[in-house]
Amino acid sequence: MADEKYETHEYDVIVIGAGGAGLRAAIEASAQGVRTALICKSLLGKAHTVMAEGGIAAALGNVYPEDNWQVHFRDTMRGGKMLNNWRMAQLHAQEAPARVVELEAWGALFDRTKDGRILQRDFGGHRYARLAHVGDRTGLEMIRTLQQHAVHKGIDVFMECTIVRLLKEGERACGAFGYWRETGRFVVFKAKAVVLATGGIGKAWKITSNSWEYTGDGHALAYGVGADLIDMEFVQFHPTGMVWPPSVRGILVTEGVRGDGGTLKNALGERFMFNYIPEFFRAETAETEAEADGWYTDKKKNRRTPDLLPRDEVARAIVAEIKAGRGSPHGGVFLDIASRRDPETIKRRLPSMYHQFKELADVDITKQPMEVGPTCHYAMGGVRVDADTTAATVPGLFAAGEVAGGMHGANRLGGNSLSDLVVFGRRAGLYAAEYAKRSPGSFTVDAGQLGAIARECLEPFERGGDENPYTVHRDLQECMQILVGIIRNEGELKKALEELAVLRERQGRVRVAGNRQYNPGWHLAMDLHSMLTVSEAVARAALERKESRGAHTREDYPRMDPTFGKVNVVVRRVGDAMSVSQEPLPQMPDDLRRLFEESK
Amino acid sequence: MADVTVRVWRGNAQGGAFHEYRVPVEEGMVVLDVLHRIQAIHANDLALRWNCKAGKCGSCGAEVNGHPRLTCMTRMNIFTPGETITVAPMKTFPIIKDLVTDVSFNFQVAKKIPAFQSRPPDAPDGSWRMMQEDIDRVQEFRKCIECFLCQNVCHVIRDHEGKKQHFAGPRFFVRLAELEMHPLDTGTRTGLVKEFAGIGLCNITKCCTEVCPEHIRITDNAIIPLKERVVDEHYDPVVWLLRKVLGKR
Numbered sequence: 001m002a003d004e005k006y007e008t009h010e011y012d013v014i015v016i017g018a019g020g021a022g023l024r025a026a027i028e029a030s031a032q033g034v035r036t037a038l039i040c041k042s043l044l045g046k047a048h049t050v051m052a053e054g055g056i057a058a059a060l061g062n063v064y065p066e067d068n069w070q071v072h073f074r075d076t077m078r079g080g081k082m083l084n085n086w087r088m089a090q091l092h093a094q095e096a097p098a099r100v101v102e103l104e105a106w107g108a109l110f111d112r113t114k115d116g117r118i119l120q121r122d123f124g125g126h127r128y129a130r131l132a133h134v135g136d137r138t139g140l141e142m143i144r145t146l147q148q149h150a151v152h153k154g155i156d157v158f159m160e161c162t163i164v165r166l167l168k169e170g171e172r173a174c175g176a177f178g179y180w181r182e183t184g185r186f187v188v189f190k191a192k193a194v195v196l197a198t199g200g201i202g203k204a205w206k207i208t209s210n211s212w213e214y215t216g217d218g219h220a221l222a223y224g225v226g227a228d229l230i231d232m233e234f235v236q237f238h239p240t241g242m243v244w245p246p247s248v249r250g251i252l253v254t255e256g257v258r259g260d261g262g263t264l265k266n267a268l269g270e271r272f273m274f275n276y277i278p279e280f281f282r283a284e285t286a287e288t289e290a291e292a293d294g295w296y297t298d299k300k301k302n303r304r305t306p307d308l309l310p311r312d313e314v315a316r317a318i319v320a321e322i323k324a325g326r327g328s329p330h331g332g333v334f335l336d337i338a339s340r341r342d343p344e345t346i347k348r349r350l351p352s353m354y355h356q357f358k359e360l361a362d363v364d365i366t367k368q369p370m371e372v373g374p375t376c377h378y379a380m381g382g383v384r385v386d387a388d389t390t391a392a393t394v395p396g397l398f399a400a401g402e403v404a405g406g407m408h409g410a411n412r413l414g415g416n417s418l419s420d421l422v423v424f425g426r427r428a429g430l431y432a433a434e435y436a437k438r439s440p441g442s443f444t445v446d447a448g449q450l451g452a453i454a455r456e457c458l459e460p461f462e463r464g465g466d467e468n469p470y471t472v473h474r475d476l477q478e479c480m481q482i483l484v485g486i487i488r489n490e491g492e493l494k495k496a497l498e499e500l501a502v503l504r505e506r507q508g509r510v511r512v513a514g515n516r517q518y519n520p521g522w523h524l525a526m527d528l529h530s531m532l533t534v535s536e537a538v539a540r541a542a543l544e545r546k547e548s549r550g551a552h553t554r555e556d557y558p559r560m561d562p563t564f565g566k567v568n569v570v571v572r573r574v575g576d577a578m579s580v581s582q583e584p585l586p587q588m589p590d591d592l593r594r595l596f597e598e599s600k
Numbered sequence: 601m602a603d604v605t606v607r608v609w610r611g612n613a614q615g616g617a618f619h620e621y622r623v624p625v626e627e628g629m630v631v632l633d634v635l636h637r638i639q640a641i642h643a644n645d646l647a648l649r650w651n652c653k654a655g656k657c658g659s660c661g662a663e664v665n666g667h668p669r670l671t672c673m674t675r676m677n678i679f680t681p682g683e684t685i686t687v688a689p690m691k692t693f694p695i696i697k698d699l700v701t702d703v704s705f706n707f708q709v710a711k712k713i714p715a716f717q718s719r720p721p722d723a724p725d726g727s728w729r730m731m732q733e734d735i736d737r738v739q740e741f742r743k744c745i746e747c748f749l750c751q752n753v754c755h756v757i758r759d760h761e762g763k764k765q766h767f768a769g770p771r772f773f774v775r776l777a778e779l780e781m782h783p784l785d786t787g788t789r790t791g792l793v794k795e796f797a798g799i800g801l802c803n804i805t806k807c808c809t810e811v812c813p814e815h816i817r818i819t820d821n822a823i824i825p826l827k828e829r830v831v832d833e834h835y836d837p838v839v840w841l842l843r844k845v846l847g848k849r
């Protein structure tokens with residue numbers, strides 16, 4: 001097989017992944033006049049962005065004129081427990097409004113205020129109503145807008161094409177090797193610059209809101225060519241996923257339910273979030289139900305409801321309630337909007353939640369409370385990038401969106417993902433194009449390198465192994481769910497690493513039936529490589545951070561530790577081993593630092 | 601936990617047949633869960649598409665007991681216990697493998713629709729003003745998840761291979777109506793609607809509206825108003841009649 005002639009394409013910039021970040025990157029790169037290809041695992045328009053519900057955060061100030069980028073910046077940094085790359089958080093807060101207006105210029109239709117401007121909704125951790133939205137299908141609006149805009153920009157789109165390895169010439173990234181899902185044939189992309197926009201890693205956990213595509217490909221691709229990953233220990237468990245029936249466990253219930261007035265209750269009917277207000281947020285959080293309810297309409301006189309604390313706080317509170325025996329019948333807690341808003345409002349504001357519960361769980365959310373519990377949702381960690389240019393630590397490689405690390409620190413605020421995608425997607429496209437323009441002409445891809453990758457990909461057909469890829473995947477999910485979940489400790493993390501080693505060995509014995517044509521078993525066998533790599537990175541980073549901060553909770557180190565507040569945990573490949581180190585966080589300049597002092 | 605018998609069409613462009621599988625079902629399962637179980641237990645290489653498992657991405661369409669549906673939103677409890685369930689690929693599109701079909705036709709049509717072109721901003725800060733009531737209808741159209749089930753059931757596409765070149769199909773009538781009614785859009789596409797999109801071939805059977813999982817009223821809200829707009833410039837007897845019957849919108 002080594003001498004198979006590979007279909008080969010040559011571009012200035014290739015973008016891997018066609019969610020919000022990838023589409024925005026491709027649009028920008030092609031606008032810079034470079035030849036651009038967009039490569040995606042699914043059909044165009046099906047990427048995970050389509051599932052985003054609540055909205056896109058941007059300090060437009062349409063609902064609260066007091067809002068501005070400084071307030072958004074501050075909320076983002078505090079939500080991330082100050083571990084964010086400050087420059088990314090600054091650029092994000094500054095540029096998000098322009099990116100939202102740009103979406104409107106390209107045809108997006110956000111819900112409106114009474115005077116005809118873009119309406120904004122409340123969300124966790126945001127001081128003001130800040131999320132531009134379309135009911136609870138904002139991601140669909142965004143991906144469709146970008147997709148329809150991109151179609152006319154001369155970008156070549158490679159759909160259902162999966163990248164398995166990045167290629168290097170010397171120290172720099174120079175392309176990618178992948179396969180067509182439809183035929184199973186291999187394909188080679190030569191490129192002067194490579195943008196990763198592959199999204200997240202949630203498919204390594206059992207209970208997740210993520211789609212099959214979220215196998216950490218970009219993280220593993222970058223790691224494979226020696227790029228640094230940071231903050232991998234921070235995996236966000238969204239507090240509200242569906243819990244019943246079992247087959248829908250994990251499907252996302254938008255934070256917009258709470259943003260629009262819904263409240264969390266335990267089996268005793270108590271609004272338990274009032275018992276879980278951490279010191280860090282006490283000054284800005286309502287202490288009584290009356291104040292919390294007043295906040296929805298008057299933000300000056302009242303402080304924010306604890307139902308809308310950042311996601312890490314809410315997820316931990318839910319776990320604690322369930323552990324204390326005050327959970328709902330199916331192991332979650334109740335999320336009640338039925339008793340708080342009239343049916344018409346609920347259906348208008350949350351149409352897909354209404355539909356989803358009605359169709360999948362026989363629950364009418366205008367009449368009954370929902371049952372919800374935490375679900376693996378988002379990777380804060382990812383490829384270490386330069387804040388301004390999104391350049392990874394390997395020359396020629398760029399990363400934007402969920403696959404990039406740093407922007408969200410230890411925990412991401414809701415609504416900051418969609419804005420991250422377009423702010424940094426645009427930057428990635430821009431700087432990748434610039435890099436490509438500066439790069440010398442053609443380069444050679446080593447044929448031996450290609451042959452070796454191809455052979456590795458085809459092994460599952462040829463070896464006499466005895467493992468079913470689906471079984472290995474299920475066991476991996478079980479391992480990560482139980483041992484590297486919301487609450488962690490040293491013993492379990494070490495056990496996880498042992499189990500991961502065994503799973504890695506089992507992956508080497510995976511055998512797939514059938515042929516190369518559209519064969520999901522084979523595809524999964526290859527995805528397992530990415531999932532195992534990121535799982536190990538998460539477990540190792542989690543072991544290294546001996547404190548509790550944001551989404552990373554260690555029961556053996558229950559407090560935030562200021563010394564860990566000054567470092568990123570960095571994972572990189574050294575030879576064939578995974579190295580873990582602590583490296584200093586970029587330091588915020590004084591003028592920005594003052595934003596935090598004033599507010600105290 | 602009861603078992604269910606499922607017949608799944610397996611094969612490729614060269615041909616194929618139904619294969620029977622038995623898998624355990626639990627409370628709340630949907631057809632897609634059952635297919636995933638078959639994949640995990642019996643047939644690792646069973647080809648199918650899915651992404652969200654929540655009715656949001658439009659990837660998982662198939663014919664379940666002959667009805668075009670999203671498999672992720674089709675609960676197993678709608679079938680009588682013991683009933684054998686049949687799952688086949690969407691009929692209209694060429695088969696790639698098993699339940700996966702070649703839907704590239706739709707992406708080609710999408711390319712032919714001229715881009716949205718906004719009017720200049722209304723405010724100095726570069727933003728626009730639009731009233732909610734003026735965008736309600738367009739927002740209905742933008743709910744489309746591109747499942748292509750409407751394309752799949754439309755008899756013009758299904759039965760007339762040759763006409764595909766001159767008929768965009770209901771999904772794209774929705775798209776064209778959306779552009780036509782978008783308050784900011786400045787393009788006119790009525791010529792296009794008649795010539796390339798071939799709206800005259802639609803005889804308003806409403807099959808598309810019936811299968812739309814997003815409950816978009818494709819015929820009443822998109823196709824008929826589009827036909828009327830075309831009539832303002834061209835003569836179309838079907839619409840003339842319709843206007844007589846229904847009155848102008």
Ligand code: SF4
Pocket residue numbers: 753754755756769770801802803804805806807808809819823
């Ligand atoms: S109403 Fe028109 S577009 Fe819809 S299915 Fe019937 S013929 Fe096709």
Ligand code: SF4
Pocket residue numbers: 658743744745746747748749750751770771774808811812813814815816818
């Ligand atoms: S209009 Fe409805 S049926 Fe047609 S593609 Fe869109 S969502 Fe699917």
Ligand code: FES
Pocket residue numbers: 649650651652653654655656657658659660661670671672673
């Ligand atoms: S899997 Fe997304 S609609 Fe069914």
